[in-house]
Amino acid sequence: MAHSQETREKLRQLYVSGSQTLETAAMMCEVPQATARNWKKAAKAKGDDWDKLRAAYTLAGGGIEDLSRAMLAGFLMQYNNTMTMLQEEDTEKLPPSERAKLLASLADAFTKTVAANRRMMPEISELAVAMETIKAFGDFIRENRPAVAMDFIELIEMFAPELQRRFSS
Structure with a gap:
């Protein structure tokens, strides 16, 4: 599926401004994450380094606290989507042992993300x-x-x- 230049620019702006992670920006723009990564890589090859622009934006006023909140919000959206999927799955399709493994993995990711976020917050x-x-x-x-x-x-x-x-x- 071809995406419009407007969609590409919106995704770029969401990411570069520091308001969203690349994954969250891709979801918001209804673009596959692989496509977003490819756009970012292609732009860098042409001299448009999204990461450098994001760093400059953060330095100029986006702030590490805003970035930290955006990262946590992006993770929580993914967490919620995964939990919803696990609750809606037909229990015959997913054995209880697999469901338990997925839940343990999700809980571990949540713990690590919250700990990383805590380390990023300015007050600590x-x-x-x-x-x-x-x-x-x-x-x-x-x-x-x-x-x-x-x-x-x-x-x-x-x-x-x-x-x-x-x-x-």
Whole structure:
């Protein structure tokens, strides 16, 4: 099924703005996740790196807390869809042992997602505090030295793995 350019742009905007994960944006745009990943990969090959734009958007004001909430909301939608599917499945089609395995796996994923989300929240995350400091410095640069703002963003993208290494547990 061919999708319109408008659909592709909507998906890109939802992802780049940081308001949705790629998977959630794909669901919202009624596009298969594989198609969304292919669009993202093709765009990167043409110089339109969605991840770099997303990082710049987050740095410019999207905020790690917004990203954390979006990730948790995306997971909870998937969690709810899976639970609904498990409740609607004919019990003859899915043996109780398989249902138990799926529920255990879903519970484990939920626990891990909530723990990861908790680590990302600013009030309990050193990385988030560091990122907030960098954001404030970025705002300062944009207001006082706009000519160097793009250089700052490029350097921060290069520095991000070091921040992750220093502040992640």
